[in-house]
Amino acid sequence: MAKTEKTKAPGWREVPIGGVNPEAGNAVKYNSGTWRTFKPVWFNDRCTQCYLCWINCPDVSILIKEGKVAGIDYEHCKGCGICAAVCPVKPKKAIEMVKEEK
Amino acid sequence: MSKKLVALTGNDAAAYAMKQINPDVVAAYPITPQTSLMEKFAQYVADGEIDTEVVLVESEHSAMSACVGASAAGARVMTATSSQGLALMWEICYIAAGYRLPIVMPLVNRALSGPINIHCDHSDAMGVRDSGWIQLWAENAQEVYDNLLQAIRIAEDPSVLLPVIVNYDGFIISHAIENMHIYDDAGINKFVGEYKPKYTLLDPANPTTFGGFDLPDYYFEHRRQIADAMTKSAKVIADVAEEFSKICGREYKFIEGYRLEDAEIAIVALGSTVGTARAVVDELREKGVKAGILKIRVFRPFPEGEIADSLKHLKAIAVLDRADALNAVGGPLFDEIRAALYRKSDIPVVNYIYGLGGRDMGLGEINHVYADLAGIAKTGKIKELTTYLGVRE
Numbered sequence: 001m002a003k004t005e006k007t008k009a010p011g012w013r014e015v016p017i018g019g020v021n022p023e024a025g026n027a028v029k030y031n032s033g034t035w036r037t038f039k040p041v042w043f044n045d046r047c048t049q050c051y052l053c054w055i056n057c058p059d060v061s062i063l064i065k066e067g068k069v070a071g072i073d074y075e076h077c078k079g080c081g082i083c084a085a086v087c088p089v090k091p092k093k094a095i096e097m098v099k100e101e102k
Numbered sequence: 103m104s105k106k107l108v109a110l111t112g113n114d115a116a117a118y119a120m121k122q123i124n125p126d127v128v129a130a131y132p133i134t135p136q137t138s139l140m141e142k143f144a145q146y147v148a149d150g151e152i153d154t155e156v157v158l159v160e161s162e163h164s165a166m167s168a169c170v171g172a173s174a175a176g177a178r179v180m181t182a183t184s185s186q187g188l189a190l191m192w193e194i195c196y197i198a199a200g201y202r203l204p205i206v207m208p209l210v211n212r213a214l215s216g217p218i219n220i221h222c223d224h225s226d227a228m229g230v231r232d233s234g235w236i237q238l239w240a241e242n243a244q245e246v247y248d249n250l251l252q253a254i255r256i257a258e259d260p261s262v263l264l265p266v267i268v269n270y271d272g273f274i275i276s277h278a279i280e281n282m283h284i285y286d287d288a289g290i291n292k293f294v295g296e297y298k299p300k301y302t303l304l305d306p307a308n309p310t311t312f313g314g315f316d317l318p319d320y321y322f323e324h325r326r327q328i329a330d331a332m333t334k335s336a337k338v339i340a341d342v343a344e345e346f347s348k349i350c351g352r353e354y355k356f357i358e359g360y361r362l363e364d365a366e367i368a369i370v371a372l373g374s375t376v377g378t379a380r381a382v383v384d385e386l387r388e389k390g391v392k393a394g395i396l397k398i399r400v401f402r403p404f405p406e407g408e409i410a411d412s413l414k415h416l417k418a419i420a421v422l423d424r425a426d427a428l429n430a431v432g433g434p435l436f437d438e439i440r441a442a443l444y445r446k447s448d449i450p451v452v453n454y455i456y457g458l459g460g461r462d463m464g465l466g467e468i469n470h471v472y473a474d475l476a477g478i479a480k481t482g483k484i485k486e487l488t489t490y491l492g493v494r495e
Contacts, residue, residue, distance in 0.1 A: 024311075
């Protein structure tokens with residue numbers, strides 16, 4: 001889905017003035033998922049489909065397919081850990097934070 | 103357009119202009135160093151004469167922040183400030199210009215602390231000279247009114263979209279009553295027209311983001327655009343002045359010479375001191391001294407070429423600064439006038455820092471400057487580059 005645009009960056013005459021972004025939802029075009037030190041890992045076999053992670057994710061990075069949680073969008077997830085923190089599944093959470101390996 | 107002769111303080115003249123502009127939103131801090139200007143304007147709103155939404159906030163930082171929000175939403179926005187108030191707004195002044203929001207703000211020029219002082223001084227305006235705000239300077243109450251009406255048109259022009267400060271001297275202009283002309287509401291209405299924002303936060307069909315993070319790959323381009331808008335504003339300032347002069351019969355230029363064409367010595371100044379200097383020049387002319395004045399009306403954008411052209415025939419020039427740059431050289435206007443003359447002339451230019459914190463600048467002080475200039479013109483020698491005029495030794 002997400003792809004990084006690889007065209008020549010626009011010059012100052014072409015850029016919208018004032019730093020205004022006139023295009024809604026264009027973050028989908030950019031890989032903004034490069035900041036993480038920990039990444040959420042989702043376990044399908046533990047997930048109860050309660051959607052708490054999807055409701056709480058501030059970056060719309062819980063992927064939903066055919067009405068069901070289906071994984072993490074790592075191109076937009078910042079690694080904040082909220083999804084793992086709110087996951088109510090016991091004894092082991094369905095989302096665990098794992099150190100990023102770079 | 104019909105006009106009426108009235109007697110108003112500078113503050114009342116500004117409030118009357120704001121009333122006729124009838125901005126959508128005015129956000130202001132209502133306590134000192136705010137002046138009676140905002141009090142008067144708020145009265146117009148309270149009396150139901152205009153329908154501006156007045157937002158009274160808890161600080162000048164918040165006042166300018168509320169203006170930024172309202173302007174980004176697409177409203178025609180004004181505020182007013184003075185002295186420390188502008189200093190507290192400083193951070194957001196850069197943001198208003200950076201987001202290209204055409205906010206218009208009368209600035210009653212007063213000193214910055216410390217020690218604490220709120221009397222006439224240009225230090226407040228000089229503190230935001232590089233913020234991307236256009237700066238107009240008024241010599242009297244009439245020019246406060248006229249400049250404010252023009253400021254709206256300049257700021258909102260699609261090729262400009264920069265905020266504008268209309269400067270006028272604290273107390274000397276703001277609180278003194280002068281005769282001046284005001285114009286009928288319908289005519290002013292037609293002149294200022296309607297603001298059509300380029301982007302607005304309140305258009306759900308075309309959602310936009312203001313205030314996004316601007317990393318090294320775009321920030322520079324946006325700053326370059328501001329520089330371009332400041333350059334382009336010169337034409338708009340000239341066009342708006344021409345249109346306005348057809349209404350009011352008074353000419354408005356970037357700079358204004360007074361008995362300058364055949365002068366040998368001249369002072370360069372901003373604000374009300376120009377008015378005092380006119381009286382001195384008239385007296386000197388009667389004695390055969392070829393004295394003149396160059397008034398700077400538009401300080402940002404800085405009319406470098408016009409200034410250099412208008413001064414090139416002189417034998418000695420004094421730049422008067424009601425603020426000190428504290429750079430161990432001279433005042434901010436002095437620096438820029440000298441830069442304007444660089445490689446265009448070798449006329450001796452000296453600097454007088456005067457009137458700080460409301461110290462009077464009278465006929466005697468200005469006579470003193472012209473006497474010094476006459477000496478420099480005769481000998482070609484500068485004794486003192488920067489003089490603190492009127493300070494007790």
